[in-house]
Amino acid sequence: MQTMTRTGAEQRELLLLDGYKAFNKRDVGGALNMLHTDVDWANDATGERMHGHHAVRDYWLQQWTDINPQVMPVRFTHEGDTVTADVLQVVHALDGAVISESIVNHQYTFRDWRVSRMEILHAGGHAHGHGIAHVDGRSSIGAPETETVIVVQAVVMEIETR
Numbered sequence: 001m002q003t004m005t006r007t008g009a010e011q012r013e014l015l016l017l018d019g020y021k022a023f024n025k026r027d028v029g030g031a032l033n034m035l036h037t038d039v040d041w042a043n044d045a046t047g048e049r050m051h052g053h054h055a056v057r058d059y060w061l062q063q064w065t066d067i068n069p070q071v072m073p074v075r076f077t078h079e080g081d082t083v084t085a086d087v088l089q090v091v092h093a094l095d096g097a098v099i100s101e102s103i104v105n106h107q108y109t110f111r112d113w114r115v116s117r118m119e120i121l122h123a124g125g126h127a128h129g130h131g132i133a134h135v136d137g138r139s140s141i142g143a144p145e146t147e148t149v150i151v152v153q154a155v156v157m158e159i160e161t162r
Helices: 007-023 028-032 054-065 146-160
Strands: 035-042 048-052 068-081 082-092 099-113 114-122 132-135 136-140
Touching: 007 068, 007 082, 007 099, 007 114, 028 054, 028 114, 035 054, 048 054
Parallel strands: 035 114
Antiparallel strands: 035 048, 068 082, 082 099, 099 114, 132 136
């Protein structure tokens, strides 16, 4: 019987996918699970940094009372202990209206298999300018990223069935 093991890159991606899924479901405990206890986290609204689970938790809880952001990773790139996630970020008002839709680059540094630092490398850029196609009211990534999205969606579906 052959044993399958995951590479470090795969383990980091799965941890991030679980974290994004929990964030989108507003499961603050599940989202915090991907973070090191003394995480250093970027606040994109103010440019300030938050430190530790409590600060990030409070930031997310406040954010969710004002807006309804959804983030879906579409590509991961790896360099040592750092992973950059290109994410499609759609921000809705609480009434459901779309406020913004863009590709955002989140860079994660890991320590002890948890995120120890998060940076926002590039925020902005309307999604229409980044290969996003709108079909039947849904967004999808156009070529050449289509294969990456399919892989990420398959992994997300795998996580959802766990």
